[in-house]
Amino acid sequence: MDGNQKNETPGIVKAVNSMTETQTYTIIDGRKISQDIKKEISEKVAMRKQEGKKVPHLAIILVGDDGASQTYVDHKVKACKEVGFHYTMMRFADTISEDKLMKHIDQVNRDEDVDGFIVQLPLPLNISVERITEKIRPDKDVDGFTNRNFGSIVSKNPLLLPATPFGVMELLKRYNIPTEGKNCVVVGASRLVGAPLSMMLVEEGKATVTICHKFTKDLGMFTRHADILITAVGKPGLITADMVKEGAVVIDVGTTRVEGPQYKSGFALKGDVEFKEVAPKTSYITPVPGGVGPMTIASLLLNTLRATELRNP
Ligand code: GUN
Numbered sequence: 001m002d003g004n005q006k007n008e009t010p011g012i013v014k015a016v017n018s019m020t021e022t023q024t025y026t027i028i029d030g031r032k033i034s035q036d037i038k039k040e041i042s043e044k045v046a047m048r049k050q051e052g053k054k055v056p057h058l059a060i061i062l063v064g065d066d067g068a069s070q071t072y073v074d075h076k077v078k079a080c081k082e083v084g085f086h087y088t089m090m091r092f093a094d095t096i097s098e099d100k101l102m103k104h105i106d107q108v109n110r111d112e113d114v115d116g117f118i119v120q121l122p123l124p125l126n127i128s129v130e131r132i133t134e135k136i137r138p139d140k141d142v143d144g145f146t147n148r149n150f151g152s153i154v155s156k157n158p159l160l161l162p163a164t165p166f167g168v169m170e171l172l173k174r175y176n177i178p179t180e181g182k183n184c185v186v187v188g189a190s191r192l193v194g195a196p197l198s199m200m201l202v203e204e205g206k207a208t209v210t211i212c213h214k215f216t217k218d219l220g221m222f223t224r225h226a227d228i229l230i231t232a233v234g235k236p237g238l239i240t241a242d243m244v245k246e247g248a249v250v251i252d253v254g255t256t257r258v259e260g261p262q263y264k265s266g267f268a269l270k271g272d273v274e275f276k277e278v279a280p281k282t283s284y285i286t287p288v289p290g291g292v293g294p295m296t297i298a299s300l301l302l303n304t305l306r307a308t309e310l311r312n313p
Helices: 030-048 065-083 099-111 129-135 147-156 163-174 194-203 221-222 275-281 293-311
Strands: 005-010 012-018 022-027 057-063 084-091 116-119 184-185 208-213 228-231 248-253 256-259 267-270 282-283
Touching: 005 208, 005 267, 022 099, 022 275, 030 065, 030 293, 057 099, 065 084, 065 116, 065 194, 065 293, 084 099, 099 116, 099 129, 147 194, 163 194, 163 275, 163 293, 184 221, 208 221, 248 275, 248 293, 275 282
Parallel strands: 022 282, 057 084, 057 116, 184 208, 184 228, 228 248, 248 282
Antiparallel strands: 005 012, 012 022, 256 267
C-alpha cells in the first residue's frame, strides 16, 4: 500500500490526496464472499445428507498438462472437498483425439451419478472448443458454457448461468452495489465472459450497457462514462487512472500470468487494471488475485448444487 493510504477498516481504504480531500474506496473481497457462499452450500449439502438426498457430484475433465489449468483444477477439487461434494477427476493426454474426447463426454452425460461436469480450458489446438462445449448436456453444464445456457440468460427461468458472469453479479449484489439504470461499460466481448455478463447486466441488473472490444476506437472515451466499469480482456495495464470516472465501481475479471524472476513462484497474476493508480479514484474495486477469481469457483459450486436439485429435488 502507498504511504499516503491508511487501512482502518478491512476492505475499506482511506486515500488522502495532497489537496487534503479524503476519499475512501472499498476493496471488494472475493475470497470472503466465496467463503460465505461455500459455507451456505455446505450447510445445504449437510441438510441433503440428513434427509437422505443425493450428494452433489462434480466431474472435471482435464486434457494435457498445462500448469495453470492444473492449478485451477486443484482449486476446484479443494472447493468440492470443502463443501462436501463428491468429485471425479478425469485426465487425458494432450494427444487425445476430438472424437475420443467426445465419446468420454457422452459417457459422463449418461452417467446418472454425475450431476454436473466441466471440461477445463484451454484445450489442445486440434480440438474444437465449440464442438466439445456443445456436446455437454445443458443441465449438466455447470460452467454455463453451452449455447443453451447462454441463451437462457434472457429467459424467465435460466437453467445454469455462465459461472464467471454469475460470480460478478453475485459480488455486486452482496456488496449492495445497485445496477439499475447505471451506466455499465464492459470491456471484452468474449463468448465466455464479456458477452454473457453484458446480457445479465441488462436482464437482471436493468443497467444500460456498452460493450467495448478490440476494435473499439478510443476506449477511454467509453470507460470514462462508466458508473460500473468491468474489464475482461487479459491485458495487464489496459485500464489506467485517466480512463476511470471519479467514484466508479471497477470490476477486474482479467487474470494474466506474468512470469519474472522477481516473483517467488516464478509468476504473478495481473488484472487488466493498474490497481495502484486507479483504486483511489473508485468507490469499489476488485483486486487481482482475490476479487472475481474465487467467485468463479463459488458459482461453479452453486451451479452444481442447482443441477443436483433439478435432477434430484
Ligand atoms: N479455464 C479458465 N477458466 C475456466 C473456467 O472457468 N472453466 C473452464 N472449464 N475452463 C477454464
